[in-house]
Amino acid sequence: MSEKRKIEPKAGSLLISEPFLQDENFVRSVVLVCEHNENGSFGLVLNKLSILKLNELMDDVPLSGCEVYVGGPVEQNTLHFIYYGEKLTENSIELAKDLWWGGNFEDVLNKINLGILKTDLIRFFIGYSGWSIGQLDTEIDENTWIVSETVDSENIFTASPEELWKIILKNMGGEYQMLANYPIDPRLN
Structure with a gap:
């Protein structure tokens, strides 16, 4: 495979796990980076559905x-959310065009109840993915993650969790299209 241009992660970029990653927390995962700074990194796994519903939590x-999705293995007693569309609450942070992270939970629930925000345009997560200072950069250098600067916000909410990893790689084009079809276990190919 040709030498890849290293893309630095930033808030709003995606981390796509390399096809050979066997860490059960991140196999075929797509992580939305919410923060990446001198203190470390914070993200949410977009395609790992939990067995829970919000009203059970x-x-x-x-x-x-x-x-409810599993945002990652860290602090699974916490609840996070992202939504698509216009900014609905004062404390939300825009990560990409029309893609918002966090804010006032009560405001968002109220907007859902009033029909202003449709439930198919919001995702709730238990836990998160976190990296200490320099840890994510090291993992990227070790080819654990492919970084995509392009976020198709709408795709995040319309693609099935099982297909999101493939769809994003295919949309990246070039050599990434081939990776999208890489089998989970090449021995069974």
């Missing part, structure tokens, strides 16, 4: 069918 939440 929180009392008085009327969203009975709202799925």
Whole structure:
């Protein structure tokens, strides 16, 4: 494979796990980087569905069918969210065009209840993915992650969790299109 141009991760970029990564927390994962700075990195795995629904995690939440994703292996007692569209709450941070991270949870629930925000345009996550100072850069140097600067915000919410990894690699074009078809276990090919 040809030498890849190293892309530095930043808030709003995607980390796509290399096809041979066998860490059970990150096999075929796509991680949205929410923070990357001198203190470390924070992200959310976009394509790992949990077995829980939001109303099973929180009392008085009327969203009975709202799925929850596993944002990563760190602090799985925390709840995070991203949403697509216009900024709906003061503390939300824009990561990409029309892609927002966090904010006031009560405001967002209220917007859902009023029909201003559709549940298919928001994702809730338990836990997160975190890296200490320099750890993510080291993993990128070791070819654990492919970094994509391009985020198709709408794709995050419309693609199935099982297909998101492949779709993003295919959309990156070139040699990444070939990686999208790499078998999970090449011995079974």
